[in-house]
Amino acid sequence: MTVRIDKQTCFFTTENGEEIRLCTDVTIVTDAEKAMSAVDINGQHIYITEAEADALTVAGAKDGRRHLKATDSDSVI
Template sequence: MTVRIESQTCFFITENGEEIRLCPDVTIITDSEKAMSAVELNGQRVYITEAEADALTVAGAVDGRKHLKATDSDSVI
């Protein structure tokens, strides 16, 4: 798990150690190329699971995710 949440404070594990943010100051985005959710911290993307993204939104983070739609005709979606 790359994120821990305590009392509306988010603790992210990054390559450079731990980054701490207030949850309302965090915006969750969608990386369309990787089809993953992420947050940007100091210009660096930290990829998170959908469960972590949902937990962050419950704690007050801004949900800036967008739904991706498959366009390949072989898709099961």
């Protein structure tokens, strides 16, 4: 698991160690190329599971995910 949540604070495991953010300062996005959810930390995408994304939104993160459809030009389906 790349993210841990404790009292509206999230801890992300990155290549450079651990990044700590308030959940309210985090926005979850969709990487259409990889069809995965991610958060942007210091300009780097940290890929997370949908369960982690849902847990972050419950803790206060902004949900900027897009649902990809087979008819979208950037869909991998």
